[in-house]
Amino acid sequence: MEKLKNYKFLYVFLYAILAVILYVSLYSNIKPETIDIDLFTISPETIYAPTTVADKFETEVKQQEAYDSVEDQYVLKREISEKQVDLISSIFDTIIEVRKEDEVENKTLDSATTTLSSDEMVDRLQDKLTPSINEKISKETFLPLVSTTDEELELAKDAVVTAVNNIMNKEIPIVQLTEAKEQVVEELQYAPLRKEVLQSATELARFAITPNYVFDLEATDEKRQQAIDGVKxxxxxxxxxxxxxxxLINREAYRKLGLVGLLDDQQTFKPFIGLGLLILLILTGVVYYFEKKDVPFLKKNNSLLLYCIIFAITMLLMKIVSLFQKIDYTYIGYIAPVAMGAMLVKLLLNERLAILTSMIFAVCGSVIFNEGVTGSFNFSIGIYYLFGCLTAVLFLGEHNLRSKILQAGLFVSGMNVLVITAIMLIRNGGYSNIEIGSYFIMACVAGLVASVLTVGFMPFFETGFGILSTMKLIELSNPNHPLLRKILTETPGTYHHSVMVANLSESACEAIGANGLLARVGAYYHDVGKTKRPQYFIENQMNIENPHNKLSAQLSKNVILAHVTDGVELLKKNKMPKEFIDIAEQHHGTTLLKYFYHQAKESNDMIYEEEFRYPGPKPQTKEIAIISIADSVEAAVRSMSNPTPDKIEKLVRSIISGRLQDKQLDECDLTLKEIDIIAKSFCESLKGIFHSRIEYPELTKKQKVK
Structure with missing residues (x-):
């Protein structure tokens, strides 16, 4: 495992593995279902449409029916009526013009010259008219008109114009043209004209009558388009x-089966492309979380590998449970302990990632358990998983004992029951008591099994990945731990000092939002190196002479500085978490051993300050920085003869100021505001420890005897 995590670009491979896990898990559930069935055979079962599709053929048929049902649109053209009236008027005006020309010529010619005959006048008239008029009106029609009197001609003109205008003001479709011509004849039959003139006038009127209620192509097309658009x-x-x-599978049914993609001779890649896009969206969220911070590749690999294993185990559980859908247990998905994955991610990685993972499990579960529902997603099971996972994540707090995890399982069971009840009520369906009871039992089992599996998997992940979880910290804080027993029995003064530092560190970490439990338990072990030479440290020098009085400053310095490296070796030997090793290694940073430095300086001016500094490195995290300051503060306050609140605060501020000036806090991400909060927290804790006490008066000898 350690070798695997050391590959720099392992995280890229892990993202690919995560994508493969998702694709393999969901592939069989989105693969289009096909039926081996032929045309004109008997269907062995009732076949339902797996998805909603548009039936273009039926839509086009209905659109054509709507198109054909629209009748042709006609419109009354007033301009045609006006044009025909003008035409009749112009014909009569031309006749009058020809008659006047004849009269003028008669006056200018000699008396011996004869006037034009009626036929010649008609010829001259036809020369003035258009060929289309001459083709439709015979020469015999004009003869009575050119030879009649002016008064009768004017009377004929008025009668024809009036009759044509009256008839043409009405709608005259082409099918009613003959009827309209007969109506104009009836209009003229009582005109006070001679018979031959009346016949000619009637002929001209019939000629003028033409259809004025004509087909409107634009209106017809508009109506038909509206009819097509109105078809859903x-x-x-x-x-x-x-x-x-x-x-029987007739042609229409066979066509519909092919349309929804149920025929086995049809292949479509749309569902697989859609699944690929869904997986891409899921991976985008995961990648965004893991890549948003500039973390070392080793830590990223470790976290991502752990996440992939938890994800794979959860998906495997869902797939195993989904196999029971094939034997008519459609709602077996309610028993899947999906909340286990969310709880493991919360406990071992991060709460935000656990919430994201809860949503991913909800989506995947809705696809995996889509058997027996119409569509690719079972939204009921998705909602069920989402609420169950979120309940587990939100219920688990910072300090999670095994009992807390089991309580979380009970809460998940309760939430599962509520969600199932809500779903059944929303569906408003009829459920038997057996169905309701089975749903509730599966809901309860899912929550309890999830918590039990979480407790079972935790030790394996903690050991395999070197994770310092909350439960692991609580176990390491047990006073019966071998190392803590060693500190207590061999260096009781150091043990008491460590407990005081732990109290100070925990309260300060919690005040700024850091990991208080890590600081407390880490502080218990930070001076474990002193167990190698306990008598050389002042807190353990009870009723013995200080051994440093017999040593040179150089040797004393080496003994004191060695407790850091000794502690690191001892912690590594006992396979303690890396966080504890870092605390032991960094809690003094590169601070100066002032007492022995000044002592050495008095006897030798050639002493360099670097020789009396701790090897470091400087504190890298907030927790280690706080333990470092608390270590100095506790020792300094304990050495005060008469500590008061003002003296304590002044001393705390002085120590923190010295650390800042010595640049010991440069490599951790503490802000000045957080440092001020830490100082206040130290002062409050120390005031509670070194509070003033009532001095009890001594008893008199007589009272003692009594």
């Missing part, structure tokens, strides 16, 4: 029955 798209709805059991 025909759809085959998801869950719609396509073929009943024992029904």
């Amino acid at each position: 798209e025909v759809q085959i709805k998801q869950g719609q029955i396509l073929v009943e059991a024992d029904e």
Whole structure:
């Protein structure tokens, strides 16, 4: 495992593994279902549409029917009526013009010259008229008009114009043209004209009557387009029955089966492309979380590898449970302990990642358990998983004992029951008591099994990945731990000092939002190196002479500085968490051993300050920095003869100021505001420890005897 995590670009491979896990888990559930069935055979079962699709053929048929149902649109053209009236008027005006020309010529010619005959006048008239008029009106029609009197001609003109205008003001479709011509004849039959003139006038009127109620192409096209637009798209709805059991597969049913993709001779890649996009979206969220911070590749590999294993185990559990869907246990998904994955991610990695993972499990579960529902997603099971996982994540706090995890399982069971109840009420369906009872039992089992599996998997992950979880910290804080027993029995003064530092560190860490439990338990072990030479440290020198009085400053310095490296070796030997090793190694940073430095300086001016500094490195985290300051503060306050609140605060501020000036806090991410909060927290804790006490008066000898 350690060798695997050391590969720099392992995280890229892990992202690919995560994508493969998702694709393999969901592939079989989104693969389109096909039916081996032929045309004109009997369907062995009732076939439902697996998805909603548009039936373009049926839609086009209905659109054509709507198009054909629209009648041709006609419009009354007033301009045609006006044009025909003007035409009749112009014909009569031309006749009058020809007659006047004849009269003028008669006056200018000699008396011996004869006037034009009626035929010649008609010829001259036809020369003035258009060929289309001459073709439709015979020469015999004009003869009575050119030879009649002016008064009768004017009377004929008025009668024809009036009759044509009256008839043409009405709608005259082409099918009613003959009827309209007969109506104009009736209009003129009582005109006070001679018979031959009346016949000619009637002929001209019949000629003038023409259809004025004509086909309107634009209006017709508009009406037909409106009819087409009014046709709703025909759809085959998801869950719609396509073929009943024992029904003949006719051409229409076969066409619909092919349309929804149920025929085995049809292949579509759309679902697989959609699944790929869904996985890409899921991976985007995971990658965004792991890549948003500039963390070392080793830590990233470790976290991502752990996440992939938890994810794979959870998906495997869902797939195993989903196999029971094949034997008519459609809602077996309610028993899957999906909340286990969310709880493990919360306990071993991060709460935000656990919330994201809860949503991912909800989506994946809705796909895996889609058997027996219409569509690719079972939204009921997705909602069920989402609420269950979020309940587990939000219930688990910072300090999670095994009993807390089991309580979380009970809360998940309760939430599962509530969600199932809500779903059943929303569906408003009829459920038997057996169904309701089985749902509730599965909901309770899912929550309890999730918590039990979480407790079971935790030690394996903690050991395999070197994770210092909350439960692990609580176990290491047990006074019966071999190292703590060693500190207590061999260096009781150091043990008491460590407990005081732990109290100070925990309260300060919690005040700024750091990991207080890590600081407390780490502080218990920070001076474990003193167990190698306990008598050389002042807190353990009870009723013995100080051994440093017999040593040179150089040797004393070496003994004191060695407790850091001795502690690191001892912690590594006992396979303690790396966080504890870092605390032991960094809690003095590169601070100066002032007492022995000044002592050495008095006897030798050639002493360098670097020789009397701790090897370091400087504190790298907030927790280690706080333990470092608390270590100095506790020792300094304990050495005060008469500590008061003002003296304590002044001393705490002085020590913190010295650390800042010595640049011991440069490599951790503490802010000045947080440092001020830490100082206040130290002062409050120390005031509670070194509070003033009532001095009890001594008893008199007589009272003692009594």
